[in-house]
Amino acid sequence: MIDEQALVKRVYEVMKRQLGNTQGHLRKVLIHYDSSTDSFDSAKINELWQEIAIEPVFESSHIEIHAESPNGRCLLCNQDFELDSTTLRCPHCHCEQFKVIHDPPMIETYEMDEAAEPI
Numbered sequence: 001m002i003d004e005q006a007l008v009k010r011v012y013e014v015m016k017r018q019l020g021n022t023q024g025h026l027r028k029v030l031i032h033y034d035s036s037t038d039s040f041d042s043a044k045i046n047e048l049w050q051e052i053a054i055e056p057v058f059e060s061s062h063i064e065i066h067a068e069s070p071n072g073r074c075l076l077c078n079q080d081f082e083l084d085s086t087t088l089r090c091p092h093c094h095c096e097q098f099k100v101i102h103d104p105p106m107i108e109t110y111e112m113d114e115a116a117e118p119i
């Protein structure tokens with residue numbers, strides 16, 4: 001589990017590499033995280049983002065975070081499926097044995113300003 005600061009720094013590093021010499025402005029970054037292992041404060045994340053992401057390309061951009069349920073993986077048929085509190089068995093083969101897969105927070109996508117030139 002990581003905190004807001006670590007997450008924002010990670011996002012910043014990835015986006016900086018990604019947008020290096022891009023003209024135009026980032027509008028927002030979308031991030032997914034596993035609601036069973038992490039919990040983030042959106043306001044705090046954006047406060048940190050304003051402090052860290054100071055290059056012109058990040059001007060007036062923000063981070064949007066989405067909590068997601070973890071996935072389960074069936075031990076019998078090896079299929080992945082979304083877990084919630086009511087999941088007791090694999091929806092594919094109805095096996096009752098599965099493991100929970102915890103994904104680290106990750107960038108799902110990002111949006112640039114429409115005025116930006118195509119890369």
Ligand SMILES: [Zn+2]
Pocket residue numbers: 074075076077078079090091092093094095
């Ligand atoms: Zn199964």
